[in-house]
Amino acid sequence: MLKVDAKQHQSQLTRNRLPRFALLAVLFPAAIAAAAAATLIGFNVVLWMVFTAVLFVIGAWLITLLVEGSRHAGNRMIRYVVYGAFILALIPLVSVIWTVLERGLPGLTSNFLWTSMSGVTGAVDNRTVAEGTPVLGGAYHAIVGTLQISLVATLISVPIGLMSAIYLVEYGTGGPLSRAITFFVDVMTGIPSIVAGLFAAALFGMVFGPATRTGFVAAVALSVLMIPVVVRSTEEMLRIVPNELREASYALGVRKWRTITKVVIPTAISGIASGVTLAIARVVGETAPILVTAGFATSINWNVFSGWMASLPTFIYYQIRTPTSPTNVEPSDQRAWAAALILILFVMLLNLAARLIARFFAPRTGR
Amino acid sequence: MSTNTLARRGSGRSSDKAFHLATLAAGCLILVVLFSVAAFLLVQSIPAFQAQAEEVTGGAGFWSYIWPIVIGTLIAAAIAMALATPVGIFVALFISHFAPRRLALGFGYLIDLLAAIPSVIYGAWGYIFLAPLLTTAYDWLAANLGWIPVFAGPASQTGRTMLTAGIVLAVMVLPIITALTREIFLQTPKLHEEAALAMGATQWEMIKMAVLPFARPGIISAAMLGLGRALGETMAIALVLSPGALTASLIQSGNQTIAAEIALNFPEAYNLRLSELIAAGLVLFVITLAVNMLARWVISRHKEFSGAN
Structure with missing residues (x-):
């Protein structure tokens, strides 16, 4: 009583499963649609990436729902949400460390390490800015x-x-x-x-x-x-x-x-x-x-x-x-x-x- | 050698006693310190409670001085918890169940790094980097969702608002929640998980049925310990928030928390102002103590059958 249909050549195990390329097929339209949507508001890279992520998750959920059923769709959705949460948690870490490095490195001189702030007043700082000389005073x-x-x-x-x-x-x-x-x-x-x-x-x-x-x-x-x-x-x-x-x-x-x-x-x-x-x-x-x-x-x-x-x-x-x-x-x-x-x-x-x-x-x- | 050294009475016995007493004294000292924290705060804050209403800052007595900043503290902590708890739990799930085994440990360290960054640096980051970044978002919120009281405009043009402070707090609380819940997720009995998967459950169904019910008391107590941290956090708020009177809108400057109020005013305070701030510290101490004791109680109540300690 084998069901004979167009999918007969597929193995029983891979039937009703999404092929691997399906996700890429969702990602590209999502990225393009996101670019379009972001341009409507005022394009910037962050907005584009956020929109892409949201559209990709929704698209992947939909296609999984149609092919694999609601249980697998829910599973896929949660998987992406969990990945997203981890990336979201890394953003402030990267941002804090980047900010500190970017703004801190120029001031990290031996003068900064080995002098104190004694004698460094507002007038000294004003003169530094006016004359463009290195910053005096340290930690x-x-x-x-x-x-x-x-x-x-x-x-x-x-x-x-x-x-x-x-x-x-x-x-x-x-x-x-x-x-x-x-x-x-x-x-x-x-x-x-x-x-x-x-x-x-x-x-x-x-x-x-x-x-x-x-x-x-x-x-x-x-x-x-x-x-x-x-x-x-x-x-x-x-x-x-x-x-x-x-x-x-x-x-x-x-x-x-x-x-x-x-x-x-x-x-x-x-x-x-x-x-x-x-x-x-x-x-x-x-x-x-x-x-x-x-x-x-x-x-x-x-x-x-x-x-x-x-x-x-x-x-x-x-x-x-x-x-x-x-x-x-x-x-x-x-x-x-x-x-x-x-x-x-x-x-x-x-x-x-x-x-x-x-x-x-x-x-x-x-x- | 007429006497056996081993049989000689008292050899080393007194030092044994002394060592025991020293450890006992150290243990008791901890109890003494905790009680003296409460006692000294109480004694030094008495003048603020006894002062005439018009002498206290604000001119209407201590309680009407303290309650807006208590509410402010709760608002900041609530924003932080609303953001950090779901993300923290998902990140913990990622590390315990979704990440490749080989990388999970490294990812765990990465999240722990978030906890290692000093709070003053988070404060400086929020003040200089995050607040200006969020002003456009706040303008948008005020324009489109302004009819909701918490987003009422006009939005702050510096971005130094309660919402920004809450986001910075959330980043600081996140690693605490993640670290604790991750430990508990990892303790889920492997057989329960495998049984669920063997019945054909998807990974998420397995987590819903086997992992989360097992970890529930642990998640609650992790969230409460995070809450304790969020309530007492000082520098992030002191640097990020531009303080003011209690307002419903989270995107305007205004509101204040107890810890930031103390940090901002203590260096110049004297006499009555000093004891007002110490009394505010006492209120904060009582609130965090209650939250922490509740969390510990939840843990100990479920200790026997969850392993979540």
């Missing part, structure tokens, strides 16, 4: 400030975070206190960064008088943001250390704290180090907490405990928000984007370092 003080604040924040948060994680994994197994700590660490992860900054400002304001702004206050604010990240990543790493290692150590009569410091932590150290690096990468770009705690400076301050301090994020913010010369904003713009480029490089290098640490210092598992 040296901000780089120094960012490094100091991040370093102090790391020194505060790593011991606390590490010890808490050890408590959670090794000592307080499932007790009410460890459950409370786990819960509140999770909650702390969600504290808005500006609230952390306000907390540090309020704390030091009450102890040392209002408007106490130093690098150290900023470091405390960043620690509030950093500690939960360190705890979570360290906890995860300690939990995957095999229990046999601990038991072997106990069986040799080694004390618990020696077991932890000599066996458990060295086994997990690559994961811990990479988690800490990621935590630093997370706080190094924080702006809001530094804005309310460290104030702003135009010259280099090597002392975290006294005086206002600049940092890269606040430098970017102030150069854009309040240009040094209100009438000629180009030099400030150039400095801001060059600083943004340095900041992105910092963050990317830290992320890369975290991945490399995790890969190359992983414990040897072979025999």
